[in-house]
Amino acid sequence: MGTGPGKHHILTVLVENKPGVLTRVAGLFARRGYNIFSLAVAPTEDDRFSRITVVVDVESAPLEQIIKQLDKLINVVKIDELAPGEAVERELLLVTVAASPEVRGQVIELVGVFEGRILSVGWDQVAVALEGHPEKLDDFEELVANYGIVSLQRSGRVALPKLERRNAVVAE
Amino acid sequence: MSQHMNGGQALIKSLELEGVETIFGLPGGAILPVYDPIIDSPIRHILVRHEQGAGHMAEGFAQATGRPGVAMVTSGPGATNIVTPLCDAYMDSIPMVVITGQVPYPAIGTDAFQECDTTGITLPVTKHNFLISDAQDIPRIVREAFHIATTGRPGPVLVDVPKDIVDPKNPRSAMEWYWPESVDLPGYHPLTGGDASEIRNAAELILRAERPVIYAGGGILKARAADALRELAELCDVHVVTTLMARGAFPDEHPLALGMPGMHGNYTAVTSLQRSDLLIALGSRFDDRVTGRVPDFAPDAKIIHVDIDPAELGKVRRPDVGVAGDARLVIEEMVSAVRALMESGSTFPDRSAWKSQISGWQERYPLTYQQSEAGDALKPQFVLETLRDSTPDDCIVASGVGQHQMWASQYWKFNHPYTFVNSGGLGTMGFSVPAAIGAKVGRPDRMVWAVDGDGCFQMTAQELVTAASERIPVKVAILNNAYLGMVRQWQEMFYEERYSEVYLSPDLPDYKMWAEAMGCIGMRVESPEEVLPAIEKANEIDDRPVVIEFRTDSSEKVYPMVAAGSSNDDIIVDPSQGEGGR
Numbered sequence: 001m002g003t004g005p006g007k008h009h010i011l012t013v014l015v016e017n018k019p020g021v022l023t024r025v026a027g028l029f030a031r032r033g034y035n036i037f038s039l040a041v042a043p044t045e046d047d048r049f050s051r052i053t054v055v056v057d058v059e060s061a062p063l064e065q066i067i068k069q070l071d072k073l074i075n076v077v078k079i080d081e082l083a084p085g086e087a088v089e090r091e092l093l094l095v096t097v098a099a100s101p102e103v104r105g106q107v108i109e110l111v112g113v114f115e116g117r118i119l120s121v122g123w124d125q126v127a128v129a130l131e132g133h134p135e136k137l138d139d140f141e142e143l144v145a146n147y148g149i150v151s152l153q154r155s156g157r158v159a160l161p162k163l164e165r166r167n168a169v170v171a172e
Numbered sequence: 173m174s175q176h177m178n179g180g181q182a183l184i185k186s187l188e189l190e191g192v193e194t195i196f197g198l199p200g201g202a203i204l205p206v207y208d209p210i211i212d213s214p215i216r217h218i219l220v221r222h223e224q225g226a227g228h229m230a231e232g233f234a235q236a237t238g239r240p241g242v243a244m245v246t247s248g249p250g251a252t253n254i255v256t257p258l259c260d261a262y263m264d265s266i267p268m269v270v271i272t273g274q275v276p277y278p279a280i281g282t283d284a285f286q287e288c289d290t291t292g293i294t295l296p297v298t299k300h301n302f303l304i305s306d307a308q309d310i311p312r313i314v315r316e317a318f319h320i321a322t323t324g325r326p327g328p329v330l331v332d333v334p335k336d337i338v339d340p341k342n343p344r345s346a347m348e349w350y351w352p353e354s355v356d357l358p359g360y361h362p363l364t365g366g367d368a369s370e371i372r373n374a375a376e377l378i379l380r381a382e383r384p385v386i387y388a389g390g391g392i393l394k395a396r397a398a399d400a401l402r403e404l405a406e407l408c409d410v411h412v413v414t415t416l417m418a419r420g421a422f423p424d425e426h427p428l429a430l431g432m433p434g435m436h437g438n439y440t441a442v443t444s445l446q447r448s449d450l451l452i453a454l455g456s457r458f459d460d461r462v463t464g465r466v467p468d469f470a471p472d473a474k475i476i477h478v479d480i481d482p483a484e485l486g487k488v489r490r491p492d493v494g495v496a497g498d499a500r501l502v503i504e505e506m507v508s509a510v511r512a513l514m515e516s517g518s519t520f521p522d523r524s525a526w527k528s529q530i531s532g533w534q535e536r537y538p539l540t541y542q543q544s545e546a547g548d549a550l551k552p553q554f555v556l557e558t559l560r561d562s563t564p565d566d567c568i569v570a571s572g573v574g575q576h577q578m579w580a581s582q583y584w585k586f587n588h589p590y591t592f593v594n595s596g597g598l599g600t601m602g603f604s605v606p607a608a609i610g611a612k613v614g615r616p617d618r619m620v621w622a623v624d625g626d627g628c629f630q631m632t633a634q635e636l637v638t639a640a641s642e643r644i645p646v647k648v649a650i651l652n653n654a655y656l657g658m659v660r661q662w663q664e665m666f667y668e669e670r671y672s673e674v675y676l677s678p679d680l681p682d683y684k685m686w687a688e689a690m691g692c693i694g695m696r697v698e699s700p701e702e703v704l705p706a707i708e709k710a711n712e713i714d715d716r717p718v719v720i721e722f723r724t725d726s727s728e729k730v731y732p733m734v735a736a737g738s739s740n741d742d743i744i745v746d747p748s749q750g751e752g753g754r
Contacts, residue, residue, distance in 0.1 A: 020292075020303075065483065071482070071483075074320060
């Protein structure tokens with residue numbers, strides 16, 4: 001499944017770091033009938049708050065409604081909708097690829113092209129980590145699938161607003 | 173100067189400082205330590221017979237007074253029994269704070285006796301809930317709970333209190349008393365006044381409209397905006413419909429009043445919305461019971477939508493002008509904006525054709541029913557008209573849910589705010605008896621009548637024991653048609669008269685004896701000439717509850733009716749009025 005722009009919207013939701021907050025957010029999506037495409041949660045620089053990055057799969061009208069409903073949650077402090085192109089997005093992928101000795105070299109070469117890392121090598125499997133834009137991970141996933149994926153785990157994307165050009169220190 | 177206290181004392185003291193005068197509740201194991209300091213508190217505790225009763229009493233109290241209702245129950249079944257009132261209060265935006273006991277903090281998650289995940293269960297039916305983990309947090313959280321329940325769009329807030337932090341025998345209950353000066357909720361900023369430019373846009377739309385109607389909802393009452401509403405309606409000479417949740421927000425006897433719209437609204441209220449070119453929706457939420465089939469609702473109307481909850485703007489129908497803000501403040505600003513435009517020369521278009529169309533509908537399709545022939549069962553509408561005419565104008569009516577509720581809303585004349593207490597959004601059968609008790613506790617100066625059905629009465633009647641023992645003199649009119657009447661009506665109209673599981677029997681139970689067994693005066697009325705004397709006798713009794721069972725005609729149906737999922741244009745009027753409709 002692709003993670004390209006399409007109907008996906010990225011919401012970054014700043015929440016109070018309190019027990020049950022994730023349940024409140026996830027429960028709201030469930031009871032209002034919206035699908036969460038991916039979800040990542042972690043503390044922020046301020047330990048009173050956490051940031052939830054949610055990718056939702058909706059048209060714009062329901063999106064407006066879900067933002068307003070999210071905003072009603074007492075523990076939700078701030079919601080930003082990041083349009084694709086206005087966000088820097090990253091995701092982490094861990095995958096164990098079937099790689100018998102005959103094709104192991106090819107797999108390692110592919111990992112090199114994508115600037116991934118080999119985490120461990122077994123007799124007929126290779127474990128790989130790859131960080132990058134979600135679409136890059138999609139491409140890599142599609143290619144290694146040809147060798148056989150033993151298991152795969154993606155972190156869900158995290159995102160922040162892209163900086164104005166003059167403030168940008170690190171290029172996308 | 174700090175003061176040592178235990179958590180239970182701190183909880184009760186916090187409630188006192190929030191101005192709580194009455195708690196509706198029922199103790200049990202986990203909440204026991206909080207009940208001990210109640211003995212020494214000026215707060216009146218009303219011991220209910222079922223926790224659902226405590227919740228609905230708190231709601232009735234809040235609806236009648238505008239102040240938050242407070243209920244307190246134990247963990248597990250105590251908490252689950254109050255879920256229905258929480259959901260009811262959530263749907264109808266009623267300010268309420270519910271305190272639940274919980275098993276000791278270390279026991280949470282172990283399937284302890286009378287443990288349930290109360291905050292988990294109530295999460296989708298509360299505005300917010302709290303599980304307190306530390307006795308020191310009690311005053312702060314109580315303060316936050318009342319702040320959240322009563323500001324912005326009001327709603328129920330639940331506070332779950334583990335036993336160990338309130339039990340003086342447990343060291344975890346020790347705390348240093350304090351009372352927070354203010355609340356600090358970084359994610360909660362309730363709205364007040366609306367956007368000035370949107371309000372000006374609204375005023376301009378009002379001045380251009382040829383067929384405007386104000387669609388007033390429960391938010392008018394929550395915002396205490398009835399006076400502002402009247403000023404706007406009179407200034408702009410615009411008719412007003414009042415939804416089920418807004419009955420009393422605009423006087424029914426005012427010349428601009430059109431009464432209730434919706435599924436069982438009167439023809440003129442329903443049709444004026446349909447033909448309007450401008451709906452001024454104030455504190456209303458385009459509920460399906462009002463709109464009928466949404467794409468067919470008021471198709472030619474532009475929409476001004478004022479609501480304190482921004483999520484309501486555009487949820488069902490996209491407004492042309494949306495104003496997020498407190499209804500009273502926004503309406504007052506709207507009045508000023510209209511005045512300013514009028515002073516600068518703007519005038520209203522000629523609305524005489526629209527007005528004569530409205531009065532034509534009112535003449536052609538008034539609410540109507542056929543009086544019973546001698547010897548036939550009573551007509552429920554006749555009972556309600558007699559009750560209405562023999563009670564004070566500011567009498568509070570609390571209804572249950574079903575046919576009797578619709579007839580009460582249709583046939584009563586509500587001329588004062590906060591005189592109709594009922595369950596709108598959730599439609600909770602059994603609401604009226606406990607809600608009437610709560611209303612009477614909040615407004616002891618007022619006469620309070622519960623208008624109930626026989627099906628509803630059987631769900632919560634036990635609270636009359638509470639009323640009798642606490643000397644809360646509510647009066648109950650049971651319209652006993654021996655059926656779950658509204659369901660019967662649907663089966664008659666839409667299920668080819670196949671009556672499945674709706675018959676209840678007229679005399680099982682014996683309502684008069686049941687009432688007497690619960691410490692009330694019980695009466696039974698079967699013929700029209702007995703109706704008025706029975707009501708007059710009930711009105712004179714002020715030291716205990718009274719129950720009058722009226723044996724009514726089970727074949728009577730509520731008209732007009734817009735069938736579920738139909739267009740409001742396909743309104744079915746009383747058969748004596750012909751086709752109605754378009």
